[in-house]
Amino acid sequence: MRALVLLLLPMAFLISCETSQPDKSHHLSSYRGMEEHVGAFGNKALVKKGDPERLKRYERVIIEDVRVILPKNTDPKVKKASRQEAEVLAEKFEDILEAEFAKSYEITRSRSYKTITIRAALTDLEPSNPALFAVNYMPYAGLAATGLQVLQGETKAIGAGSAEIEIEVLDSRSRRQLYAMVDRLEGGKLQPGSLSKYGQAEMAMQAWARKVRKAVQGKSTMIPVKTQ
Numbered sequence: 001m002r003a004l005v006l007l008l009l010p011m012a013f014l015i016s017c018e019t020s021q022p023d024k025s026h027h028l029s030s031y032r033g034m035e036e037h038v039g040a041f042g043n044k045a046l047v048k049k050g051d052p053e054r055l056k057r058y059e060r061v062i063i064e065d066v067r068v069i070l071p072k073n074t075d076p077k078v079k080k081a082s083r084q085e086a087e088v089l090a091e092k093f094e095d096i097l098e099a100e101f102a103k104s105y106e107i108t109r110s111r112s113y114k115t116i117t118i119r120a121a122l123t124d125l126e127p128s129n130p131a132l133f134a135v136n137y138m139p140y141a142g143l144a145a146t147g148l149q150v151l152q153g154e155t156k157a158i159g160a161g162s163a164e165i166e167i168e169v170l171d172s173r174s175r176r177q178l179y180a181m182v183d184r185l186e187g188g189k190l191q192p193g194s195l196s197k198y199g200q201a202e203m204a205m206q207a208w209a210r211k212v213r214k215a216v217q218g219k220s221t222m223i224p225v226k227t228q
Contacts (some may be wrong), residue, residue: 027069027121027166030177039183040207050169050179052218060115061105062172063097066090067121069166081125081198089198090122093205100209104217115172116216120165124184127197128161162186163201165208169216179215183208 031046039045068086081089097118098107108115168180185204 027067027119027123028168028177028180028182029119029170029175030180034180034182040204040211041183041185043184043186045181045183047182048168048177048180050215055116055178055216055218058114058116058216059106060108060110060112061101062108062111062115062117063094063101064117064119066093066097067119069121069123071124079127081127085127085198086122086125089125089201089205092202093120093122093209096202096205097209097212100206100213104213111172113171113173116178117170117172117175118167118212119170120167122163123166124162124164125198125201126162128200161198161200163204165204167208167212169212179212181208181212181215 033048034046035048036044037047068083068090070080070083070086097120101107101118111117162185164182164184166180166182169178170176171178185200
């Protein structure tokens with residue numbers, strides 16, 4: 001077992017650094033001007049930065065109903081969220097967005113020149129397998145599982161979930177896009193949210209809501225992805 005651990009450690013490090021860019025699901029009003037940046041979880045995200053001076057004038061926020069745009073599951077080995085589960089998570093994300101933006105803005109339903117609109121869609125949801133994740137979260141089992149993933153070409157921790165989002169900030173009256181982000185979470189061993197079925201998805205939604213609020217307030221430092 002010790003020899004196996006020593007063999008797999010370098011592979012575990014390499015796989016933890018491997019990321020992939022999320023796909024576009026055609027929810028956003030525009031994808032122009034989006035560039036690769038480091039996402040909320042150290043992965044690659046697509047981001048359109050906002051103009052800090054323009055964003056300063058806004059004082060109120062409208063949170064639109066979060067949409068669910070799940071892809072067709074063509075792989076029978078991959079379990080996806082049901083439509084009902086996704087709708088429940090979408091409503092939860094609306095609550096998370098409202099709670100996060102209420103820290104700095106007035107939540108409203110009325111459009112005005114001082115109001116922005118938040119539009120979001122959950123575009124992929126894969127539940128965790130808590131029992132499988134818990135077994136593979138153990139140190140030796142985890143390293144063995146990571147080695148198996150390397151051999152199979154997988155980049156996600158066995159039993160972990162995943163989630164993907166598209167979100168944009170619009171001027172409530174003109175509907176001009178002020179900020180946009182497409183980001184994805186691939187569950188890993190250092191994210192114990194996988195110990196519940198949708199714990200990682202909820203953790204991701206909290207992080208995304210905070211990231212967007214800070215971006216709108218000009219408090220977020222965007223890090224471009226370095227090209228090789």
